[in-house]
Amino acid sequence: MSDAAPDWVREYIGEWRDRLLLAHWRIHLFTHDAPGGDEQTRGMIELYPEIFTANMTLRSDVTAEPDDDWRQTIIHELVHIRLAEISEFVRDDVLPELGPAAERIAGAAFRRALEPAVEALAHTLWSLSNVSVPTEE
Numbered sequence: 001m002s003d004a005a006p007d008w009v010r011e012y013i014g015e016w017r018d019r020l021l022l023a024h025w026r027i028h029l030f031t032h033d034a035p036g037g038d039e040q041t042r043g044m045i046e047l048y049p050e051i052f053t054a055n056m057t058l059r060s061d062v063t064a065e066p067d068d069d070w071r072q073t074i075i076h077e078l079v080h081i082r083l084a085e086i087s088e089f090v091r092d093d094v095l096p097e098l099g100p101a102a103e104r105i106a107g108a109a110f111r112r113a114l115e116p117a118v119e120a121l122a123h124t125l126w127s128l129s130n131v132s133v134p135t136e137e
């Protein structure tokens with residue numbers, strides 16, 4: 001992981017990598033003014049499931065101290081890793097079987113379906129992580 005990101009980001013990724021059972025993944029962390037060429041994008045992930053490697057890029061204004069919005073962005077990107085086998089199956093086994101036009105349409109439809117599901121899972125995981133468990137007295 002890059003030295004450019006604050007320490008809390010690296011620690012948080014490690015914490016959630018374990019929770020999501022992704023310890024066998026290598027996660028490289030980068031920062032960029034405009035991840036994927038879009039300065040509105042807070043984070044993006046590139047997946048290489050065949051070698052259990054992911055490149056996570058966070059926008060370079062990621063806060064020096066822990067921040068809830070950034071925490072949710074990080075969990076969102078890690079959920080993409082958790083679902084990488086599904087994405088890989090669609091990308092490598094389904095889409096290439098279609099003609100070019102159908103491949104483009106189906107690829108866009110898959111991404112449109114995937115993003116809200118990833119966001120819902122990330123939001124739920126983040127919410128659950130903030131629920132305090134009552135202690136027995």
Ligand SMILES: [Zn+2]
Pocket residue numbers: 076080115118
């Ligand atoms: Zn996403």
